[in-house]
Amino acid sequence: MERSDAGEGAGLLKPGRGRRRAEDVRNATLTTAAELLLAEGVQGLTFSKVAARAGVSKMTLYKWWPSPGALAFDAYYDTFKDTLAFPDTGDIRRDLTTQLHSFVELLNRNGSVIAGIIGAAQGDSDLAEALSTHYVTQRRRLAVERLTRAREAGQIREGVDLETIVDQLWGAAYHRLLMPAQPLTTDFTDQLIANLFQGLAPDSPHPAT
Amino acid sequence: MERSDAGEGAGLLKPGRGRRRAEDVRNATLTTAAELLLAEGVQGLTFSKVAARAGVSKMTLYKWWPSPGALAFDAYYDTFKDTLAFPDTGDIRRDLTTQLHSFVELLNRNGSVIAGIIGAAQGDSDLAEALSTHYVTQRRRLAVERLTRAREAGQIREGVDLETIVDQLWGAAYHRLLMPAQPLTTDFTDQLIANLFQGLAPDSPHPAT
Structure with a gap:
């Protein structure tokens, strides 16, 4: 899984620049969510925290996952x-x-x-x-x-x-x-x-x- | 399991009157605890609530069970x-x-x-x-x-x-x-x-x- 320390804010993971970029954002989000999940448990995982740490917009998270729990379990599945x-x-x-x-x-x-x-x-x-x-x-x-x-x-x-x-x-x-x-x-x-x-x-x- | 609506306060379930009475108190406590458990979940079950509802002293509960959780699971086991x-x-x-x-x-x-x-x-x-x-x-x-x-x-x-x-x-x-x-x-x-x-x-x- 590819990681990027730079977020959307830094202009490197802007969605809408095509397929590859969206995949990068998704992977960075899943990695960040899995790290949060394993460190703080599922109740510590919010869209706000993931958005801030992964450098993606909350709007993107809402678009891709119906709830923070859905993101958490997708991330867990992906990690293992x-x-x-x-x-x-x-x-x-x-x-x-x-x-x-x-x-x-x-x-x-x-x-x-x-x-x-x-x-x-x-x-x-x-x-x-x-x-x-x-x-x-x-x-x-x-x-x-x-x-x-x-x-x-x-x-x-x-x-x-x-x-x-x-x-x-x-x-x-x-x-x-x-x-x-x-x-x-x-x-x-x-x-x-x-x-x-x-x-x-x-x-x-x-x-x- | 024998039930009694009268508690220690009413003088009917005083502990220390011999073996039979102690058994009555224990059974009344387990029944009350099981009812509370099934109605409110394990986190709603406290020694104070069980003592008040079963008409037994909190002292008795502390003597018989190391924790409210222990009482809860004894009650659950007993009920089923x-x-x-x-x-x-x-x-x-x-x-x-x-x-x-x-x-x-x-x-x-x-x-x-x-x-x-x-x-x-x-x-x-x-x-x-x-x-x-x-x-x-x-x-x-x-x-x-x-x-x-x-x-x-x-x-x-x-x-x-x-x-x-x-x-x-x-x-x-x-x-x-x-x-x-x-x-x-x-x-x-x-x-x-x-x-x-x-x-x-x-x-x-x-x-x-």
């Missing part, structure tokens, strides 16, 4: 999309293991901020809507895309509702973050994968790997 | 322990199905209050500690007890970490409550159970029931 990318080596268990290890590291590194963001969305319907639309739905879509390819490759049986797998892997990890009682480790996520792929029944033919 | 009890018919899939249907109904009936309680615990370390100790740990223990009997009965294979099943059933449902994007229904929890017991692999020998 590489860390949380879904690899595709052709082996779904291996790829889920890799991705979930990255996810656990992220939750352990930024856990209290992430928990605070999700916590703030409870009881604030605008923020809840922004979380759902601008983050949860986007992340679920990426996961289901990878799981769909696995099903097409014959690694997941037909008839499984792939959306439910999202809740039993990433949702299970969020559960340990938000309602803590047991450790949130890579051993834990490895076991989540084993439970699903090997199954819980005693006569399962799929040994844990 | 019958609704969320784990049946034991000897068939673990059937019993999990029954219990998860009750759980989903509870989440759909009181969803925004429950989400608000969990949300408030994020970023408030005292409340987070109370949630973990007085609610999450207690509920996990009950679930793992039932799962342990299922393993002993040969319905769950050896080697499965039973704690992880808690995250993949109840945790998965909390995920849809707290990070909404997909419906929280009994069809959903039935699929969670099928995924785990049947397994995701294509050549699984365990047909969904």
